[in-house]
Amino acid sequence: MTLAEAMPTTGAATAPDFVLRVEGLCVFARTEQGLKPLVQDLSFDLRKGETLAIAGESGSGKSITSLAIMGLLPQPAVRVTGGSIRFGGQDLAGLSDPALRTIRGDRIAMIFQEPMTSLNPVMTVGTQLTEAIRAHEPVGRSEARKRAVEALRAVRLSEPERRMGQYPHELSGGMRQRVMIAMALALRPEVLIADEPTTALDVTVQREVLDLLRDLQRDLGTAIILITHDMGVVAEMADRVIVMRQGRQVETATTLDIFARPQADYTQALLAAVPRMGQGAERPPVTTEPVARLTDVVVRYPLRGGLLGGITQNVHAVEHVSFDIRKGETFALVGESGCGKSTIAKALVGLAPHQGRIEIAGQALQGLDAPALKAMRRKVQMVFQDPMAALNPRTKVGDLISEPLVIHGIGDAASQRAKSADLMARVGLETAHLDRYPHEFSGGQRQRICIARALALQPDLIIADESVSALDVSVQARVLELLRALQAEFSVAYLFISHDMAVVDNISDRVGVMYLGQIVELGTRAQIFGNPQHPYTRRLINAVPIPDPLQKRATTSRASSEVPSPLHPPGRQPERVILRDIGAGHLVGTVS
């Protein structure tokens, strides 16, 4: 028997293994400039029970691909213009909406990035779950309810019965994403599309949700298409990977091969840009004088209620935090959402009323009058997370960059413009683009504009509050590089606030780990990442997905880790963390 004769048999034997087969998929958007390709000639197969990751940066077409499979493209502006999506003997690309509706949610289900907005705020969790079940199966109310409770139990939500009657705003982000997963898997679909399912979650919650997805897949045999930008998540979850860029497939291989032997230049560049823990260059200790010093800083917000509007509870946002930031140093604050790291940034620029003492360049912030506070602000500048929101869309970037100079009355119009041009060049933008508007720049370029604006007053300290979190990894790597270069040039100090442990490991000199408004561990980068002492620090570091499929992690405890509330009635204090020096300035917290 020849090889040619044997081929068809193998082909026929493997064919039923495919649950979904995409061939030559093209998606176009109708814009004012004509048709714009979003996805071009994309082909892939999804096998039973496997996890296929579609990885890529923003604009790669990965989310559009998932919406095309679901038939959820924003028609008629965006449409499938070619190719087929074969599923169960049908071509989804050619199906009418009513026909697709019987498949959607029943045989192909989807979970989305934003658990905070993906559930209807005015309907109970129970209603939203049961309606999904009853949309596809002829079961009564009580039977649907029973199955909904089972589904909630399967995603390991505590007190599933009580959750049924709760509204989404009563649940945390992680719990909401569990509800979304319960909703998607209640009908045991053959395919689950997970579009950035953990991107909006804190890293420890991400860990739990990824573990949950993996366990459920093992139990139910669901095939998963995982859409993600995070190569760490890819390495941990996927069997195979498709790397996409600008609507086209760049490379496809098994996860092991992609990480071990990336073929395409783009894949290699993408993997090189991924921040990894333990790769930060060793930096000499910074021993200069401090530019900012916080001593026992407390920020509390009162919640009022009752007839006379008395204080019923206090939000203990920041509790007894002390640290200093030295000239030319990068001090990182890490912690999960709500831990108080951004509140500290606000307090530093005088935007949050605080107790305790904050000194900027040796001068206390408290008790300053308005002109003195304004002068003080010259020394501290901020760069925020979302550059588009931080730049006035109707102002030219040249004017945006020179605005701090105008506010503080420094120089005349000509010198201000010259300064803008100079700063544009310093952050790697073309000076010819001074008269353009923010929307004419890409996300990374906009963040460079924000950095240029922060530099205009030559501050002692720049507070970077999640400044690189919204950027694609390749852009992120270049912006981090820029921040380092500017620090060397201007010897400016950074307060780098981030939830991303790998980025922090790469850029910081010293790190403070925050939990529930208090610092639980503080030390040099090497001390925190090389010798983490506090259990919370360890949990944070362990939770970070590692972009290396060969590295098998120890299974973490599967218990849900809801953070306790920072709300306390007046007069009640949260338990105070006492920091002890365990040698060489490495401070570790213990509860008093």
Add this chain to the structure above:
Amino acid sequence: MAAYLLRRLIQSALILLGVSFITFFLLYVLPADPVRQIAGRSATAETVENIREQLGLDKPFIVQYARYLGALVQGDMGRSYLQKTEVAELIQSRLPATLLLMAGAIFCELVLGLTMGIVAALWRGKALDQTLMVTSFVTVSAPQFVVSLLLLYIFAVKLGWFPIGGYGTFAHLVLPAVTLGILGSGWYSRMMRSSMVDVLRADYIRTARAKGLTRARIVLRHALPNAILPVIAMIGIDIGVFMGGIVVVESVFGWPGIGQLAWQAIQRVDIPIIMGVTLVSAFAIVLGNLLADLVAPLIDPRIRLR
């Protein structure tokens, strides 16, 4: 909740106090003299002064206001200068008609406005949407008397489907209620449309579609309750606008409500009636807003009253 209600009621009382003061002051400085209206043209100066003294209108402003307020707190709104009847009695006899008209008008307004808004949002950018939005613009800008006369002419005079004016049966209610409804529907349809368009773009609508729900369920069960919230707040505010419109419409259709009462009183500078009608209207507006605020948390559980 109880604390919230109590605080809102105290606020409402303060608002009514402010309204009473401003209205009383405006009527005081008005060049028109109520005593002249009562006494008639041929009255002697002596008669005029007698009446003035009798009514206490010769006293300083602050004394007059204090007297009025003192009586008002005891539930006495005074007597009409011309009809010699208790103002409270007059308003009591007229109020049911106005409330009936208001209910009918708000019903028409909502049915017309919300339907137009939802349909326009679902067919956004299509010819149907544009037609509806032009229509809503016309209704928003059309003067009340033009619309009322037009409807009166077509449906009462030409077709004879409804009575020309008056009060008593359901048929009497239709034309004035529809007139007010059409005039108000433009605002509601525009607001509903933009609110609905926003909601239809929301992530949870995408989730609902991903679940495989029918279009009808997505629109009615998922989108509508979210989209209607700003509209509910508007109903509360709208009662104020409505009180202004009712004066014209009640006059055109001969509807015996407080709008007509106010219109007559203004012509004759019958201060107690003007004060009474103003306070009742202000009370209705305050109450409407309070009700709108109380209904909102029933629809959106995230809204907490405090």
